[in-house]
Each structure stands twice: as C-alpha cells, then as structure tokens.
Amino acid sequence: MVRQGLNNFRHDDIFIGNTPSNMIIRSEKNWLKLLFVWNGSVLRLIVPQLIFMFAVGIVALMTDGRIFGEKVPLNTIPFTLAGVALAIFLAFRNNASYDRYWEGRKLWGHILVSTRNLASLRLSCSDVGEDEKDLFLNRIIAFPYALKHMLRNTDASNDLVMLLGEEEEKGLRAINNKPMAILDRLRKSLFSLHNQGGASDTQVWLIDNQLSQLSEMSGGCERIFSTPIPFAYSVLLHRTVYGYCLLLPFGLVDSIGAATPIISVFISYTLLALEAIASDIADPFSRNQNGLPLSSISRTIERNVRELNGQAIPDPIRPNKKFELV
Template sequence: MIVRPRPNWFRLLLVVRGSVLPMILPQLLLTLAFALVVTLLHGRVYVWKVSLTFVPFSLIGLTLAIFLGFRNNTSYARYWEARVLWGEVLNDTRSLARQSLTLVDRDSNSTVFVHRLIAFVHALRHQLRGTDPNTDLARWLSKDDLSRLKGARYKASAILLMADEWLRDRRLAGQLVAPLAQAMQVHMGHLSDALGGCERIASTPIPFTYGVIIHRTVYLYCLLLPFGLVDSIGAMTPVVITFIAYTFFALEALSSEIEEPFGTEPNDLPLDAMSEGIETSLLELLGERNLPTAPQPKNYVLT
C-alpha cells in the first residue's frame, strides 16, 4: 500500500509541484496584461467605447459549461479506465501465477511462466509509452524468446502467446487437464482484453474538434471579458480576470494532461511504480522474499 501524506488546508494553498500553474503561466500573464490595458483605457479602443455588460458572458456560460464539464469528465474517465485496466493486469497475472502453482501437477515449475507474465507487463508499459523494452525484456525472457520477438510490432501480444505455449506444453505433458486449462484461458483472455483496452485509450483521443472549440471559446471569452467588467468593477478588473482565467486555463490544462494517462507528466499514471509492484507481487507468489520496497511519491507525485 502506498502511504499518501495529505497536506492540511493551509499548506494546500502554497504547494507548487503538482500544480499546473507553471504550465499555464504564459497565457495567464498575457491575459493579465491585456486586462490591465483595457482597464487603463476604460474599455475604449481609440475613441470607440466597447459597450459590453456581463450578460453575454452569463449566456455563453451555458455552452461553455457543457463543453468544459464534458471534457473534464471524459478525460478523467479515460484516466480511471486506464488505471482499472492496469489493475486487471495485476489481478489476472496474479490469478494465473496462482493457478500455475495449484492447477498444474507433477513437479511442474512455474518460474518460466511467471517470468513471461512479468515480461508481458513491461512490454505493455513500453508499448504505451513508445520506449524501448529490450533491457527490461532481457531480464525476464530467454535468448530464444527474445529472438522470436525481433521485428514484432505487437510485442506484448506475442509474449502472451509464449505464456500460452508454456500452458500448452504442460497440457501435452499431461500436467494440466483440459478443464483446468480452460479455467486458465479465462484469465489469458482478460489479459488480452486489458492489453487491447490500453491500446484503445492510447490510440483514440477525445475527438480533436472538442479541444479546438473549447480552446477558442475560452480565449475569446477571456479576451472580451475585461470590456464587460470594467464599467462596473473598475480597478478590480485585472484581478478578477486573472482569477477567472486561472480556473479556465487550469481546468483545460489538467484535462489535457490526464486525457492521455500513459504519459510521464506529474498527474499521469505511475506506470513505472505499477509495473514494479506487479513484478514484486508475482515473485512473492513464487516464494521469493526480501524483495525491494515499493517506490515512494516525492512531493505528492509518483512517476
């Protein structure tokens, strides 16, 4: 279990890491500068007074709320589904390891099978992040297995086939009867589903046009808003604009970050730590003890 310290209400106001502030600072400063200019000119462009009230912004809020709420909910749903899928990888590799120890008979040794499952997990992580899996795979697969993977585009899928071949060999050797082989196929199928589910999230973003419309609406809103406020709140306009723009930009930045949950930004899923956790849990089932302790979050962030 990862112990997560929660800052109290006062420290929560001051924390920097994990905040999206650095990411949205440029746009925020531009917005502030523009609001300052509008305030100094009392809403005039040359001699022409831009006559705006708060009403249009109240009306535009209708569609903006739909867009922003949708974007946020959908992004989080992707993030959480990705997390659930990785949870299933843990559950099903554990179930398979357990079954390989209790359903396969006559002095079977599950080490090769469990190592292939661990290799599957690492291959999945590298595939999702577009990084090179070879170092990790070499720790868990034999040379023969590694050479079979050469040139394969879907390495995780190929390793799943190898794990299944171990089961077939046990079955043909009379160590695993058909009904129990069938019970293990359930979890093999789940791993295939989890793999495909991760690929789905990674390859299918929220339709691109949503981002375009939201982005334009938010910027136009923040650009026009100073004209709508300057007559009623005067000098407070830049403060209020910055406050409102902060919440808009922060919501957009955060949605955009968790929309692609397999990346390496602070709010993305800690695939490194999760892979390591699965590895440890599977090795423990093989009887190994004194395994490395779980990685700890730094500044409330885990990579």
C-alpha cells in the first residue's frame, strides 16, 4: 500500500493557468537579455504604479510644477538628502527580508542532509520486516512534503496517501502539525525496532539525534512562517517611497524640464522595485517567483532515499519553459 504511489503522477508538480509559480532558474547570463527579462522580475508587479508616476510627471511638466496654480517650491537638494536616507532604510528592509530567505534556505538544506543520514542509518539496522522498513523510509520522505504543505497552507492529502497509504493519512488528517506527527511515528517505530533487536543502543541514539535535528529544522521554518517582519516597518517604508516618488517630478521639473516624466519613472522603478523585492522574499516559503522551490527539494529528498533503498527513482522536477522551478 505505502509503495503504490512511487510512479504515480504528482498533481502539485505542475502549475496550470494562473496558478502561482515558484523560483526562477535561469542559465543565461547575457547582459542584453537581462535588460529585457520580464518573467521573474518584479516589473510585472509595479507596472501600474510606474504608469501612475509617469502621469504625475506629465502633470508636473504641463503645470510647470504648480498644484492648484501655486508653485511647489521644491528643488533637487532636499530630494538628494531624502534619497540617501530612503536608500539606507530600503537597504535595512531588504537585509531583514533576505536574512529570512537565507535562513529558510539553510534550514531546508539541513533537512536535506538529515533525511539522507536518517535513511542511511535506518538501512544499517537489521531488518525485522520489509514492510516495516519501507514504511519507515516512506515516513522520512513524507516529512518534507508535509512540512512544505504546512508552510504553504496547501492540502497534503494526495502526497501523504501516495507515500503512507490511505489508512495512515486518515490518522494524520485531523492533526494540524503533520510534520511533527510524522516524526513522532518515526520515533515510535525506532523504539519498536530497538525492542525487537533490530537496532543497537548506538544506532538508536544516532537515529534519534537525526530526528531531533529534523524537529529543530521544522521549528525554525515555523518561526519564520509565523513571525513576519513587523507591519509598522512595511507601512513606513511604503508611505515614504510613494511620498518621495510623488513629489519627485515637482522637484525635477525646473532642472531637467521635458525629461522629468522619464527620469521620475526611472528613479521610481528603482525604489518601488526594491520595496517589492523586500516584500517578495520576506516569506521564503511562498509560491511566488522568488520563493524557495520546496517541491523540488522534497522530490530530491525522495529520490535520494529511494535510491539508497534500491527502489525506482521518480524523475526530478525541472524548470519549465518559463524557467520556473516549483
């Protein structure tokens, strides 16, 4: 039962229509192509804002920097000073967001290593039954899939049924933290194996240590998922960026004249894009184009464990034609 889904098609591996994609993987490094990249860039998210900023620039140019007939007394000096302060604040916000992304990446890297070690250690134990061994290894594979679905608020039923069977999946259905429930069952299976003489005290200690590490990695992912960057930072940055961009054309119109709308849009693109990137990577587990490819990592873990067990290996998840890796 637990091995029946090995070669089955996983419906969550391919996204159809407007379903969100995930990490962009590009091999091209050509400088000219990068200038016109659309898919994977945040430009698609801020086009409406840039159009609005261009319209504001046109208004500033047509009115010679006046609002309701009154000249707006702005020049480039205060914008230079404000721009420096805004750049520092944007850098702080992006660093905070990237720290979360980097930590999520390291946590899933540790999960990859720990699951391999756990499978290898279990295979070094004496067999007390082929079904028991396969179930233990399938639970190892099920752990990253369950964690992925929990972090993305998606349904884990299909993956768990294929890996663990319908009966065990039903037992997990009502549990909120399915990854920890799977680790708990792995630990109980380990102690049962030890009681039957299939694992020595040293092997039990080593395997239990890997289970504890997986529990720590899961807790780290939950911490990132459940504690977003304080909302006040996002609001302050959002208001400051938009206020700066809206006033910018009125400060430039006397200096650069007809080029005001174009230069305003260019500067606005930089600031708005940085804000959009910071928001995008603040949740590294989301299914956007800059999120971590959790499905691909989970499939890699499955391939590694099944290869160690001498089973058929499912195909890896590769980037699609749009360079999207889920």
